[in-house]
Amino acid sequence: MDFPSKLIEDAVNEVSKLPGIGKKTALRLVLHLLKRDEEQTQALADTLVAMRKKTQYCRKCHNLADGELCTICASHRRDQAVICVVEDTRDVLAIENTAQFKGLYHVLGGIISPVEGIGPSDLHIDSLLERLQGPEGQEVREVILALSPTMEGDTTAFYLQKKLKPYKIRISTIARGVPIGGDLEYADEITLGRSILSRIAYE
Amino acid sequence: MDFPSKLIEDAVNEVSKLPGIGKKTALRLVLHLLKRDEEQTQALADTLVAMRKKTQYCRKCHNLADGELCTICASHRRDQAVICVVEDTRDVLAIENTAQFKGLYHVLGGIISPVEGIGPSDLHIDSLLERLQGPEGQEVREVILALSPTMEGDTTAFYLQKKLKPYKIRISTIARGVPIGGDLEYADEITLGRSILSRIAYE
Incomplete structure (x- = not known):
């Protein structure tokens, strides 16, 4: 693309470094900012910089936090087990x-990916x-592995299972099967094959 | 969404003000920035603010420009007619x-839309x-109306035709028809109906 202005070109290049945003989308966003008040661009820039500089991570579970502990780890209502x-x-x-889980989390910060x-x-x-x-x-009492059902997720889950074994606690993983509301065909x-292998008996 | 941090929430809200970016995408972009160096966020913020503050518009055609005139209006190689x-x-x-047009432009800065x-x-x-x-x-000698083939585009083109009539110059519009490479069916x-009405005779 041949940009009419160096300033626009620089802005488009920076914005298109974000994941999933190509040059065309970046240009659309930049031109949108030009149509809006200068204050809006300033506010966007200021909040992003503040967020990047000041965001902390919970020292217990590594979730994003405003202070030392995240709101979930700091809550007394959550199941610590x-x-x-x-x-x-x-x-x-x-x-x-x-709203189905009342325990605590642990954020790995990524997934094993050679x-x-x-x-x-x-x-x-x-x-x-x-x-x-x-x-x-x-x-x-229990550690639930809620990782994506991908090759990397499975590798990470397998590694964690080995590491967690000595602790003699229950280790579980979230159920995999046909999504609710999805058409079987x-x-x-x-997924369908796995859902047959892991079928659940009516009690 | 219940954000773990006020800073993240503010950033997501600002980013999701951009067109075509919802809360989920905004969160993905914000978390991406958190994974990268602080300098990258700073660079993004600085370029956007500089772009918004310093970008000028060509005084002749209203295209984006780095100076008084855009590169196209300033060029002597373009057809001034x-x-x-x-x-x-x-x-x-x-x-x-x-690369099919060697004349000048005029940027309306929008389209008539009641x-x-x-x-x-x-x-x-x-x-x-x-x-x-x-x-x-x-x-x-000629003004080409290159507006989108939508209701608003047609309204704007119709308005411009009336305004341009007294000037006794050729007024044209870009051809509409089946896109090249597209399957007719x-x-x-x-579009297909219009392309039959506006058929072009072999000479």
């Missing part, structure tokens, strides 16, 4: 939205094991 | 990419008429 292990904060939000050069030592695995030791750790064969 | 009227800068870029409360006085129509007057205006009936 169950820890749900997730890849990142978005997964915490997704599970919180279901292709991207991410190994176990890059993730918050040691701090998960530390949480299971000490007086507070005695209370933990449109389910992919791997 | 043809002016192509477009809605915004993105259309200039799209037409420039075709629904959005945009009338002819909100667009750069007066300055287009001014360009047709005076010594430079005598050179202009998948063309919508309005």
